[in-house]
Amino acid sequence: xxxxxxxxxxxxxxxxxxxxxxxxxxxxxxxxxxxxxxxxxxxxxxxxxxxxxxxxxxxxxxxxxxxxxxxxxxxxxxxxxxxxxxxxxxxxxxxxxxxxxxxxxxxxxxxxxxxxxxxxxxxxxxxxxxxxxxxxxxxxxxxxxxxxxxxxxxxxxxxxxxxxxxxxxxxxxxxxxxxxxxxxxxxxxxxxxxxxxxxxxxxxxx
Amino acid sequence: xxxxxxxxxxxxxxxxxxxxxxxxxxxxxxxxxxxxxxxxxxxxxxxxxxxxxxxxxxxxxxxxxxxxxxxxxxxxxxxxxxxxxxxxxxxxxxxxxxxxxxxxxxxxxxxxxxxxxxxxxxxxxxxxxxxxxxxxxxxxxxxxxxxxxxxxxxxxxxxxxxxxxxxxxxxxxxxxxxxxxxxxxxxxxxxxxxxxxxxxxxxxxxxxxxxxxxxxxxxxxxxxxxxxxxxxxxxxxxxxxxxxxxxxxxxxxxxxxxxxxxxxx
Numbered sequence: 001x002x003x004x005x006x007x008x009x010x011x012x013x014x015x016x017x018x019x020x021x022x023x024x025x026x027x028x029x030x031x032x033x034x035x036x037x038x039x040x041x042x043x044x045x046x047x048x049x050x051x052x053x054x055x056x057x058x059x060x061x062x063x064x065x066x067x068x069x070x071x072x073x074x075x076x077x078x079x080x081x082x083x084x085x086x087x088x089x090x091x092x093x094x095x096x097x098x099x100x101x102x103x104x105x106x107x108x109x110x111x112x113x114x115x116x117x118x119x120x121x122x123x124x125x126x127x128x129x130x131x132x133x134x135x136x137x138x139x140x141x142x143x144x145x146x147x148x149x150x151x152x153x154x155x156x157x158x159x160x161x162x163x164x165x166x167x168x169x170x171x172x173x174x175x176x177x178x179x180x181x182x183x184x185x186x187x188x189x190x191x192x193x194x195x196x197x198x199x200x201x202x203x204x205x206x
Numbered sequence: 207x208x209x210x211x212x213x214x215x216x217x218x219x220x221x222x223x224x225x226x227x228x229x230x231x232x233x234x235x236x237x238x239x240x241x242x243x244x245x246x247x248x249x250x251x252x253x254x255x256x257x258x259x260x261x262x263x264x265x266x267x268x269x270x271x272x273x274x275x276x277x278x279x280x281x282x283x284x285x286x287x288x289x290x291x292x293x294x295x296x297x298x299x300x301x302x303x304x305x306x307x308x309x310x311x312x313x314x315x316x317x318x319x320x321x322x323x324x325x326x327x328x329x330x331x332x333x334x335x336x337x338x339x340x341x342x343x344x345x346x347x348x349x350x351x352x353x354x355x356x357x358x359x360x361x362x363x364x365x366x367x368x369x370x371x372x373x374x375x376x377x378x379x380x381x382x383x384x385x386x387x388x389x390x391x392x393x394x395x396x397x398x399x400x401x402x403x404x405x406x407x408x409x410x411x412x413x414x415x416x417x418x419x420x421x422x423x424x425x426x427x428x429x430x431x432x433x434x435x436x437x438x439x440x441x442x443x444x445x446x447x448x449x450x451x452x453x454x455x456x457x458x459x460x461x462x463x464x465x466x467x468x469x470x471x
Binding site: 035036037038041042044045059060061130131155200201203205 | 239241255256278280294295319321335336362363365379380382404405407421422445447461462
């Protein structure tokens with residue numbers, strides 16, 4: 001009798017544990033520009049405040065940001081990326097391994113195909129920022145703009161260099177877009193809320 | 207004769223100048239990303255935030271002991287027997303007795319990512335990163351000083367702290383300066399605003415000189431108590447997070463490289 005009870009208990013334990021393991025979606029996100037430990041670990045800490053979040057971990061060297069959330073197909077890749085951006089990170093790529101067994105991926109923003117047959121022009125102007133995290137954010141925003149094929153921001157000189165194939169794209173339009181991320185520049189002032197949301201190391205002097 | 211006198215005077219003058227720190231060597235730490243440094247019983251201990259541990263190292267940088275399962279340890283400090291470890295990730299200060307190996311939590315006001323702690327006899331001070339303030343225990347009770355901002359007695363993400371004699375020195379990291387307070391919480395002085403620092407993340411006070419890690423500018427600034435520049439170090443310095451004088455040498459933690467740059471006079 002005792003043996004039967006033990007077998008049933010073990011069986012019950014295995015079933016419930018299996019259920020528990022299968023109810024989490026695993027997010028693996030590659031973030032860019034991590035350099036300051038206070039910002040990186042601080043943002044990891046803030047992310048932990050998300051309800052149900054499990055096993056949050058960030059590795060500064062590799063830029064790997066890992067966490068698990070209770071399985072919810074409604075929490076899309078787009079939501080995940082927005083959440084990471086809201087916390088101050090700049091995602092490069094992401095994979096979600098759903099509890100259901102499916103996998104979703106987020107493309108790498110840096111890989112934009114340059115059509116060598118198109119003419120391009122180079123623009124450059126100053127953008128305020130402080131650190132590698134600023135660099136990642138500024139460049140990611142710039143390159144997300146339609147027509148921009150390359151973007152490079154220097155931490156030292158604060159100059160953003162853009163390569164664009166779109167004749168009609170102006171520095172001002174790019175500047176406004178970047179200001180929306182919290183970075184004042186030669187063409188536009190930073191959105192106040194976006195600036196206040198920047199992580200500590202990105203709080204450049206206005 | 208005149209020449210001899212002149213030469214002698216010059217020689218005397220040169221030797222009376224305070225000696226400067228000279229780069230001696232760089233110790234590469236295996237698998238350690240150092241954030242905080244302290245010493246106890248003539249041994250160096252380093253907070254390794256990436257691996258959630260505090261390690262004891264020998265003079266070659268080799269690990270000889272460790273305290274593990276921490277939660278993002280930052281700028282550590284000691285009294286005669288105990289290492290005080292601010293745990294950035296779980297808002298606590300852990301006390302670890304190096305003799306008994308017993309650990310306990312320090313009773314503190316509510317914290318939000320403590321980044322630095324200083325112990326001076328029965329006095330304790332804590333730099334509270336996300337609260338943008340500091341907490342000071344005078345042996346009888348806790349007081350809290352400061353709030354978020356850029357004016358005097360306001361802080362933007364303070365990361366390190368040190369109690370020296372009658373004052374509390376605060377690394378006001380993202381205001382890019384050092385603030386000096388009285389133990390009653392009044393503002394005494396601000397240092398470093400004219401030096402264009404970019405993230406003054408760590409500090410150490412020694413014989414009235416103030417040593418500051420200028421994180422994003424990859425340098426160490428040394429000022430006197432008036433805030434005047436005494437020396438700037440940038441040889442083999444990369445993303446410095448903390449600094450200490452130990453056994454007459456200056457030890458600088460390079461976070462990104464995982465190394466310690468050692469200077470001597």
